[in-house]
Amino acid sequence: MSRLAPQTYTLRALFARSGNRCAFPGCTAHLINEKNQFVAQVCHIEAAEVGGERYNSNQSDEQRRHYDNLILLCYPHHIETDDVHLYPPSRLFDLKLRHEAIHTQNPFKIDESLLFKVGHEMEVYWRKIEQVHRDDHVISDLAIPVDAHSTYSNLAQEAYCLIGHLLQYSANIEDADNKLQT
Secondary structure, three states: OOOOOOOHHHHHHHHHOOOOEOOOOOOOOEOEOOOOOEOOEEEEOOOOOOOOOOOOOOOOHHHHOOHHHEEEEOHHHHHHOOOOOOOOHHHHHHHHHHHHHHHOOOOOOOOHHHHHHHHHHHHHHHHHHHHHHHHHOOOHHHOOOOOOOOOHHHHHHHHHHHHHHHHHHHHHHHHHHHHHHO
């Protein structure tokens, strides 16, 4: 199944409890800037796809996009929390709970049109990524099926093997060319 974007009501709850701040402790980065633009990221605590940080194969696609599995972070802290040894799921769940506890008393109000726009943009983005994986990276004469849900290391190993085959074919062609010249 393809990656599912969070529901609008899930995004509404995330933003309302965010205080318009990144959930990383001590960070004061805004999620929505003064121009009413979303400048942060909706992040999965346990990854949405195989190969992602903290992927949990026991989760359903609905659980992956559920409120409990999402946290709002600025881009630098999203990258920092990709370190799964420093930021296992339990630590990210704790960061989220502590952050939301601070802002529950004074919920952040967000323009509904912006909320819809963020959800729509996420959905469009992941559809485009899936299309690129499916269509745009294919040269029909050289097409090699690739599992888009495979891990990076498996894809790298497959690519390494394919490069070995291409090098062998190239060497065979060069040998044949040399024989033709003589």
